[in-house]
Amino acid sequence: MVLGPIILVVALLALITVIVAAWYIGTYNAFIQLKADIPKSISNIEVLLKQRNDELPKLIASVKGYMKHEKGTLAELTKARTAWMRAKTLEQKAALNDQISSALKTVFAVAENYPKLEASANFQQLQGRISGLENEITDRREFYNDSVTTYNVRIKQFPANIVARNMGLSETFELFKARPEELKDVKVEF
Amino acid sequence: MAEGDGFTWAIIGTFVGGTWFLSGLRTWNLKRRIENTPTSAIRSIAMGLVEIQGTVKEHTKLLNGPLTGKPCVYYKYEIQEYRQKGKHSEWVTIKSGEQKTLFCVKDKTGQVLVDPNKADIDIPADIDKQTGIFKDLPPSIKKYCEKHIETKGWFGIRKTLRFVERHLAPEDKVFVLGTAGDNPYKEEATAQQSVEDVMIQAKRGNPFYISDTHEKDVLSSMTRKIYGGLIGGGALIIFCLGVILSYLGAF
Numbered sequence: 001m002v003l004g005p006i007i008l009v010v011a012l013l014a015l016i017t018v019i020v021a022a023w024y025i026g027t028y029n030a031f032i033q034l035k036a037d038i039p040k041s042i043s044n045i046e047v048l049l050k051q052r053n054d055e056l057p058k059l060i061a062s063v064k065g066y067m068k069h070e071k072g073t074l075a076e077l078t079k080a081r082t083a084w085m086r087a088k089t090l091e092q093k094a095a096l097n098d099q100i101s102s103a104l105k106t107v108f109a110v111a112e113n114y115p116k117l118e119a120s121a122n123f124q125q126l127q128g129r130i131s132g133l134e135n136e137i138t139d140r141r142e143f144y145n146d147s148v149t150t151y152n153v154r155i156k157q158f159p160a161n162i163v164a165r166n167m168g169l170s171e172t173f174e175l176f177k178a179r180p181e182e183l184k185d186v187k188v189e190f
Numbered sequence: 191m192a193e194g195d196g197f198t199w200a201i202i203g204t205f206v207g208g209t210w211f212l213s214g215l216r217t218w219n220l221k222r223r224i225e226n227t228p229t230s231a232i233r234s235i236a237m238g239l240v241e242i243q244g245t246v247k248e249h250t251k252l253l254n255g256p257l258t259g260k261p262c263v264y265y266k267y268e269i270q271e272y273r274q275k276g277k278h279s280e281w282v283t284i285k286s287g288e289q290k291t292l293f294c295v296k297d298k299t300g301q302v303l304v305d306p307n308k309a310d311i312d313i314p315a316d317i318d319k320q321t322g323i324f325k326d327l328p329p330s331i332k333k334y335c336e337k338h339i340e341t342k343g344w345f346g347i348r349k350t351l352r353f354v355e356r357h358l359a360p361e362d363k364v365f366v367l368g369t370a371g372d373n374p375y376k377e378e379a380t381a382q383q384s385v386e387d388v389m390i391q392a393k394r395g396n397p398f399y400i401s402d403t404h405e406k407d408v409l410s411s412m413t414r415k416i417y418g419g420l421i422g423g424g425a426l427i428i429f430c431l432g433v434i435l436s437y438l439g440a441f
Contacts, residue, residue: 002440002441003435003440004432004435004436004440004441005441007431007435007440008428008431008432008435011427011428011431012424012428015211015424015427015428018211018215019420019424022215022218026218026219026222030222030223030226033223033226034226037226040236040238041236044236048234132233135233135234135299136233136234136384137234139230139231139233139234139299140234140236142231143228143230143231143234143236146228146229147228150225150226150228154226
């Protein structure tokens with residue numbers, strides 16, 4: 001019997017098997033990594049949200065002496081912060097975060113009407129810190145959305161969906177969406 | 191070529207094919223990590239594996255590319271000489287070196303420190319010159335040769351040399367996949383922005399890859415390497431195995 005061709009065919013099949021196995025293991029591990037990245041991204045947002053929200057009482061304390069006519073906005077800010085601390089789900093937190101961001105935009109815009117407040121070093125420092133945190137929160141929201149989109153697309157894509165099905169991954173994650181009113185400019189009453 | 195030579199070459203070829211094949215698998219794994227890691231804005235980098243894109247900025251010092259003389263944060267060079275021994279001829283490396291220093295990557299949101307030690311730095315050659323009997327040397331290489339190597343052989347005839355340098359210079363575009371960790375060069379609690387306290391570095395188990403091309407180009411280049419490694423390496427293994435088997439009389 002001629003062994004040569006048989007050995008070559010076996011070697012070829014072994015190489016193909018190695019490639020298929022590498023693809024399967026790689027895809028399996030990638031799904032585990034992608035899924036683990038999502039709660040990590042949420043935690044990374046929450047760290048910043050907490051830092052931002054910790055600055056709010058200081059901000060309110062520094063502006064309330066000046067903004068006597070903006071009590072409603074400040075009350076809304078305090079209420080949203082308290083509600084955020086009690087919120088359990090990502091959806092609730094996202095909605096409350098949008099409320100806080102929107103109220104903050106109003107506070108900073110209205111502050112322009114109070115030159116003494118604007119000139120205060122404490123206010124300037126807080127405004128800088130909070131605006132910086134707001135920007136970082138926006139970046140991390142985008143990052144979270146990118147992670148979620150990658151995961152949601154990969155588990156549906158062929159042939160990776162075969163591995164996803166074997167792993168029982170069918171549930172997609174919600175994006176961290178901005179509310180429609182967030183997309184509009186803040187209206188400031190003078 | 192003696193009969194035994196073919197057998198030896200086939201064994202060597204099998205190992206070379208195996209190495210290509212494994213390299214293809216490794217590149218495939220790295221490509222997947224890059225594809226699955228979203229790009230972070232530098233100002234909001236979180237600790238752990240991150241992917242960033244931006245331009246190179248110097249940190250505290252710059253190096254000078256030995257062959258180009260260009261200020262840079264990383265360089266790697268190699269000088270080869272074409273030598274003939276009887277019927278055989280080959281390129282022999284007569285000098286080579288690599289050096290790197292800390293640098294920053296800047297995007298529109300901020301900048302972050304990168305320690306390129308242990309990074310897989312994948313950049314194309316910035317200079318690749320070959321000289322010969324009738325070919326002259328570029329001035330920067332001439333200057334280097336005057337100090338470091340002999341370019342003339344017997345009877346003053348110019349040697350055939352090849353000079354290759356790759357470097358990462360300030361303002362070059364850069365793509366980094368690495369681990370964001372604590373910045374040991376920044377005193378705790380002195381950072382104005384949180385990203386100042388972060389440094390991209392190597393971490394066991396995480397890839398650390400630096401390239402001076404855009405992510406899209408990095409991925410296309412990797413795709414070519416994967417196909418080359420898996421198909422080319424696989425084909426070489428099968429071919430060499432066939433040669434070995436024929437030597438062993440299996441056909």
